[in-house]
Amino acid sequence: MKIGVVNNSLGNVGSVLSALDFYNYNVELAKTPESII
DSSP states (O other): OHHHHHHHHHHHHHHHHHHHHHHHHHHHHHHOGGGOO
16 A cells, blocks of 8 residues: 555656646747747
């Protein structure tokens, strides 16, 4: 059971990090609108 809890925790952290990466990517695009094709 502990292994499952650890995996779930890592999965949640990974999801948060992925969301932050996606947000930062969109912020960079917003800073340089001319780069959007």
